[in-house]
Amino acid sequence: MSTAYTMQTAPKALFDYDKFWASCFEPAPFLPMSRAEMDLLGWDSCDFILVCGDAYIDHPSFVSGIIGRVLEAQGFRVGIIAQPDWTDVEAFRVLGKPNIAWGVTAGNMDSMINRYTADRKIRSDDAYSPDNVPNKRPDRAATVYCQRVREAFPDVPVLLGGIEGSLRRIAHYDYWSDKVRRSILMDSKADLLMYGNGERSIIEVMHRLAKGEKIHEITDVRGTAFIINKHNRASKSQFVEIASNDVDTIGRVDAIINPYVMTEDLEGCDIEKNKKSSFSQYQNFQKEAVARKSCSYNRQKPLNIAYHHVNSQ
Numbered sequence: 001m002s003t004a005y006t007m008q009t010a011p012k013a014l015f016d017y018d019k020f021w022a023s024c025f026e027p028a029p030f031l032p033m034s035r036a037e038m039d040l041l042g043w044d045s046c047d048f049i050l051v052c053g054d055a056y057i058d059h060p061s062f063v064s065g066i067i068g069r070v071l072e073a074q075g076f077r078v079g080i081i082a083q084p085d086w087t088d089v090e091a092f093r094v095l096g097k098p099n100i101a102w103g104v105t106a107g108n109m110d111s112m113i114n115r116y117t118a119d120r121k122i123r124s125d126d127a128y129s130p131d132n133v134p135n136k137r138p139d140r141a142a143t144v145y146c147q148r149v150r151e152a153f154p155d156v157p158v159l160l161g162g163i164e165g166s167l168r169r170i171a172h173y174d175y176w177s178d179k180v181r182r183s184i185l186m187d188s189k190a191d192l193l194m195y196g197n198g199e200r201s202i203i204e205v206m207h208r209l210a211k212g213e214k215i216h217e218i219t220d221v222r223g224t225a226f227i228i229n230k231h232n233r234a235s236k237s238q239f240v241e242i243a244s245n246d247v248d249t250i251g252r253v254d255a256i257i258n259p260y261v262m263t264e265d266l267e268g269c270d271i272e273k274n275k276k277s278s279f280s281q282y283q284n285f286q287k288e289a290v291a292r293k294s295c296s297y298n299r300q301k302p303l304n305i306a307y308h309h310v311n312s313q
């Protein structure tokens with residue numbers, strides 16, 4: 001596995017872009033979710049359609065509200081497909097074909113965390129669905145939605161964002177399958193993965209696509225990841241390739257200590273003393289803690305003990 005870095009263009013101020021021509025339309029009271037709502041706005045089509053695993057709530061705490069409205073402010077006509085029936089491709093055609101791009105996100109949370117507890121039990125509620133109703137999105141929603149939008153209109157660029165895509169952009173440990181999974185770009189087949197906060201990158205990419213640049217030519221936007229393929233192979237010369245084990249060195253992993261220890265005097269803590277015989281790694285920790293008497297552990301923040309212990313190597 002290797003990571004590649006390239007010189008990236010400095011971010012432009014958000015309102016220095018020339019607005020897209022559709023800014024002649026008034027801001028929509030709500031972003032449309034049906035053809036009938038598009039008709040009311042006088043739109044024949046959408047420039048960008050966002051498919052989202054969460055309900056559409058027109059507020060900046062929710063991705064449709066923030067990414068949708070940010071793009072509207074740049075002049076684009078944005079439609080929303082929220083919590084579609086992922087078993088039916090027609091659910092992804094309800095607003096017609098987007099003129100410029102699809103946006104896809106599982107929602108504010110990873111869809112697996114949204115659906116399952118840490119014990120792998122099904123959650124009884126979903127904080128991002130109307131009336132907290134569960135089961136409104138598929139497992140691995142980002143991948144499923146990307147595949148469906150591709151099926152609905154194959155030639156439209158697919159831009160994947162949100163926490164599920166962001167945290168799975170490179171090979172990663174997947175708790176649910178207990179495996180190291182490859183980048184979500186491979187399974188979702190998204191054209192561009194936009195990680196972290198997406199406001200700046202989506203504005204830049206949308207304006208460039210609107211001006212006729214091809215999605216595979218956009219290889220220099222900060223906060224994006226993509227697969228090198230036959231279309232963009234030339235851009236590879238701009239990259240410096242670094243072996244992933246040079247980027248970060250794995251340190252020693254210590255046994256988890258009791259986070260409730262509220263004393264720097266570990267010998268004086270009954271809970272820890274009782275555990276002492278059963279955890280040999282604990283004993284190592286204890287010895288080291290004593291050896292580092294000069295470190296002043298914070299009584300009020302016990303978790304810092306563990307943090308400090310790992311990071312002071």
Ligand code: B12
Nearest residue numbers: 061103104105108109110125126127161162163194197198
């Ligand atoms: C508010 C909140 C809650 C509230 C939600 C209330 C509500 N209905 O709004 C409450 C308290 C209920 C809650 C509950 C839970 N939460 Co919570 N919550 C949050 C919090 C603090 C903010 C979420 C938010 O509003 N984000 C705002 C949106 C707009 O941000 P965003 O999704 O990241 O979107 C940005 C980018 O991702 C990107 N982007 C997103 N989509 C797209 C799409 C495209 C195309 C592009 C280009 C960009 C893009 O751009 C966006 C804008 O910058 C986050 C932490 C955080 N700071 O994000 C945790 C967080 C989402 N919660 C988390 C968790 C674990 C939970 C619980 C499971 C906790 C629990 N054990 O019970 C429960 C859920 C239970 C359930 N049944 O659903 C985790 C999810 C981890 C993960 N990997 O998914 C988070 C990330 C906290 C954390 N760091 O661990 N939560």
